[in-house]
Amino acid sequence: MMKQRDVALLSSYLDGQLSSSDSARLEARLKSEPELVSVMDDLRIARGYIRQLPLRRAPRNFTLTRKMVGQNPPMPRAYPAFRFTTALATLLFFLTYGLNFLAPQFVSQPVYGMGGGGAGDVELYSAEAPAAAAPATEAPAQPEFAPAPTIVTTPSEDSTRITETPFAKNGEDAAGNALAQEVPEAPPQEPQNTPPIVPATWQYVLLGVAFLSAVFMTVMRRISIRRWK
Amino acid sequence: MNEQALIQDAQGGNLEAFNTLILHYQDSVFNTALRILGDDSLAADATQDAFISAFKSIKSYRGGSFKAWLMRTVTNVCYDELRRQKRRPTTPLEPDTDDGEEMDSPRWLADPAMTPDQQAEADELEHAIQHCLNNLPLDFKTVVVMADIQGMDYTEVAVAVKVPLGTIKSRLARARLRLRECLLGFEELLPSSFRLEVEDRA
Numbered sequence: 001m002m003k004q005r006d007v008a009l010l011s012s013y014l015d016g017q018l019s020s021s022d023s024a025r026l027e028a029r030l031k032s033e034p035e036l037v038s039v040m041d042d043l044r045i046a047r048g049y050i051r052q053l054p055l056r057r058a059p060r061n062f063t064l065t066r067k068m069v070g071q072n073p074p075m076p077r078a079y080p081a082f083r084f085t086t087a088l089a090t091l092l093f094f095l096t097y098g099l100n101f102l103a104p105q106f107v108s109q110p111v112y113g114m115g116g117g118g119a120g121d122v123e124l125y126s127a128e129a130p131a132a133a134a135p136a137t138e139a140p141a142q143p144e145f146a147p148a149p150t151i152v153t154t155p156s157e158d159s160t161r162i163t164e165t166p167f168a169k170n171g172e173d174a175a176g177n178a179l180a181q182e183v184p185e186a187p188p189q190e191p192q193n194t195p196p197i198v199p200a201t202w203q204y205v206l207l208g209v210a211f212l213s214a215v216f217m218t219v220m221r222r223i224s225i226r227r228w229k
Numbered sequence: 230m231n232e233q234a235l236i237q238d239a240q241g242g243n244l245e246a247f248n249t250l251i252l253h254y255q256d257s258v259f260n261t262a263l264r265i266l267g268d269d270s271l272a273a274d275a276t277q278d279a280f281i282s283a284f285k286s287i288k289s290y291r292g293g294s295f296k297a298w299l300m301r302t303v304t305n306v307c308y309d310e311l312r313r314q315k316r317r318p319t320t321p322l323e324p325d326t327d328d329g330e331e332m333d334s335p336r337w338l339a340d341p342a343m344t345p346d347q348q349a350e351a352d353e354l355e356h357a358i359q360h361c362l363n364n365l366p367l368d369f370k371t372v373v374v375m376a377d378i379q380g381m382d383y384t385e386v387a388v389a390v391k392v393p394l395g396t397i398k399s400r401l402a403r404a405r406l407r408l409r410e411c412l413l414g415f416e417e418l419l420p421s422s423f424r425l426e427v428e429d430r431a
Contacts, residue, residue, distance in 0.1 A: 004399060011402030015376070017383050043402065046409035050377040053358055054351060058259040059273055062280050063248040069284050071244060 002039050010040045014047060073228035075220065082217040089210035096198035096206065103197045232295060239287050247284050254296065255280075257379055258303045264374040265307040267363045275310055279303035297381065297389040304371055304389065311367065361411035369404035376401050 012018050013026050030036050230253060238246035258279055263272035283302045290298050362370055368390075375386045376397075383401075387394045 004403070007406060008395075008398045008402040011405060012383075012398050015383070017398070039406075042409040043405045046405040046412065047377055049354070049358055049412060050362075050373060050405075050408060053264070053355060053378055055256060055260050055378075056263060058255040058276065059269065061252065062255045062259075062273075062277050063251050064244060064280060064284055066244060068281055069244065071242070074242075 002035065006036065007039060007043070010036065011043050011047075014040065014044055073221075073224045075224050079217065079220050079224075082213045082220065086210050086213035086217060089206045089213065093203060093206040093210060096203050100196040100198055100203075236287070236290065236295060239284065240290070244284070247287065250295070251280050254299055257296065258299055261300055261303050261374055261379060262307055264359070264362055264378055265304065265367075265370060266310060267359055271310060275303060275306045279306045282306065293388060294381075294385045296379075297385040300375055300379065300381070300385075300389040301391070308367070357412065357415035358408075361408050361415075364411055365404055365407060369400050369407065372397055372400045373404045373408070377405075 009018065009022070009026055013023060018026065026036075030040070230249065232250070232253075235246045235250050239250065255276065259272055259276045262275040262279070263269065266272050266275060279299070279302045282305075283299060286302075362373065365373065371390060372386055375381045375389060376383065381389070383394055383397050386401075387397045390397065392400075
């Protein structure tokens with residue numbers, strides 16, 4: 001049985017890959033060992049036939065297109081800056097637009113203390129204000145319109161007021177009516193005309209910057225693609 | 230063709246330079262894929278994929294034999310394809326015998342409608358050798374294709390296959406012996422000179 005190492009030596013010898021000393025040693029062995037010669041012949045025949053395999057021509061050209069390799073045209077160095085500016089300006093514009101839109105809603109909300117009631121309670125007390133304010137005629141410097149709605153009342157005061165209501169109707173109708181005439185009803189709250197958080201000028205500037213950057217970007221891209229082609 | 234200059238240009242993204250290299254090497258790459266895969270259309274696909282992959286990773290080329298680098302790329306693509314075939318096996322070309330075993334005789338190659346005289350001798354030989362190549366283990370086949378069909382020297386093959394030189398020598402020798410044994414089964418297809426040599430030795 002031939003050793004694998006000898007087979008490898010013979011194969012390398014056929015290909016001329018052995019050093020001169022190894023070749024000389026192997027040639028000496030070949031003269032005395034006919035089995036080596038037989039194996040070498042086998043190797044030579046096999047190698048000869050494999051090398052006879054015809055080299056086929058490629059069936060087509062395998063050249064690559066830019067699309068195949070996903071190659072994009074080289075853009076100018078300023079291109080990413082314009083792209084960033086466009087994106088940022090657009091984002092800021094929408095942000096400021098949103099802020100200005102939402103700001104009046106936040107400003108018009110009344111501020112309540114802890115446990116403050118809802119808007120319904122305010123209206124309830126406003127309606128009762130003329131009657132409830134009747135004993136308070138002596139109080140100095142009453143504001144022209146009913147002030148009381150924001151008064152924080154305790155439950156005991158509420159009950160007192162409820163018990164007083166019929167009394168006021170019976171005995172102090174005249175005084176109450178007179179006071180009601182003197183004190184005008186609270187005017188309906190008009191929506192406050194709060195100024196926008198971000199001035200409109202800034203929004204126009206942002207919009208303009210976004211638009212101009214986008215235009216520059218498009219022009220750059222088209223020129224680059226045209227040159228690339 | 231200044232290969233190094235073209236490679237440098239290609240590394241800079243110049244597709245035209247790389248296409249020039251493709252035109253120079255496409256026959257070699259296609260033949261390597263063809264002998265490893267044993268199928269024309271699969272080989273064409275593998276060649277195309279190999280060139281795309283080579284262009285995308287050409288910056289990883291650090292000098293040395295460009296042909297060996299390309300061969301490694303196409304070999305990897307072929308290995309992927311063979312692995313894919315293993316996962317989704319297809320019907321073999323070789324017919325089964327009555328016992329349900331794969332026919333190992335070269336007679337399956339012969340078209341019963343044609344006599345051997347009608348077939349070109351070169352085609353017969355090519356089929357026979359390809360059949361024997363297909364029967365080799367993949368590692369052996371790759372080394373034989375690169376060394377004997379592509380004519381690469383041992384060092385280039387070692388670079389392409391990423392194994393030591395001694396392993397290349399050993400694989401090549403064993404592959405040649407196996408091919409020799411296999412080709413004996415195709416004796417009637419082999420040219421007369423080969424048959425005479427066999428008879429003389431017998």
